[in-house]
């Protein structure tokens with residue numbers, strides 16, 4: 485637990501981990517002194533934070549402070565980036581996801597990802613859900629899984645009469661809900677979302693936000709967003725990241741402050757958080 489007097493000049497020697505007033509919640513994911521390098525360049529320094537079950541945690545901060553880098557660590561997507569190296573740990577269900585015996589594909593089944601731009605497969609709406617389930621060995625009633633996943637993603641009523649048409653024929657907002665349906669069909673415990681509404685119009689954004697709000701009853705959600713109103717609307721906890729130059733002059737990201745969302749926006753403890761959430765920088 486962070487001290488309210490902690491000074492960010494401490495350079496994360498004693499970083500915040502749990503948001504305040506959240507001690508009773510169960511920790512699902514835990515970053516422990518997590519640093520990420522691209523080649524020799526430090527991108528993110530020693531992040532320690534707990535992600536709490538059945539909550540929405542927003543990662544906010546100026547461009548380049550490492551939000552996407554961090555969220556990709558939570559399901560080992562950074563493995564797919566050449567030259568990306570991770571130090572420290574990500575603990576999920578008592579195991580370090582970066583341990584030698586961990587299968588990253590299995591990790592991504594439990595910890596799904598929804599990206600900024602909707603990326604449905606060039607297949608039918610039905611197959612967008614069924615394909616992933618099938619290759620992951622699903623043997624149950626596929627029609628039922630497709631319907632349930634689309635229901636859960638608040639898309640069923642709009643697509644139930646055209647399940648055979650291409651997922652690419654849907655609007656941007658519908659495509660993003662299809663991608664969310666595809667992610668939850670695999671029954672993940674955690675859903676990571678990297679700016680899931682930033683390419684959507686306001687009405688589609690509202691429906692995706694409403695969906696996120698509902699999904700947290702069954703899933704744990706971590707979302708990167710540049711939209712601070714969105715963070716206040718949908719998240720329970722907010723982590724503010726910033727970037728600064730190291731001795732070599734290169735900038736790296738670090739966690740400044742992590743707390744309940746209302747505390748971050750109404751009574752932030754760090755000056756840079758205050759400036760960021762009031763729109764004075766970034």
Ligand SMILES: Nc1ncnc2c1ncn2[C@@H]1O[C@H](COP(=O)(O)OP(=O)(O)OP(=O)(O)O)[C@@H](O)[C@H]1O
Nearest residue numbers: 522527545546547548549550551552553554565737
């Ligand atoms: N694939 C990559 N290869 C090399 N460097 C990268 C790569 N991805 C990110 N970086 C660098 O890592 C740092 C953090 O980038 P990242 O995209 O994680 O920040 P961000 O906070 O998500 O930014 P934004 O808000 O602009 O999306 C930046 O300096 C960026 O240039």
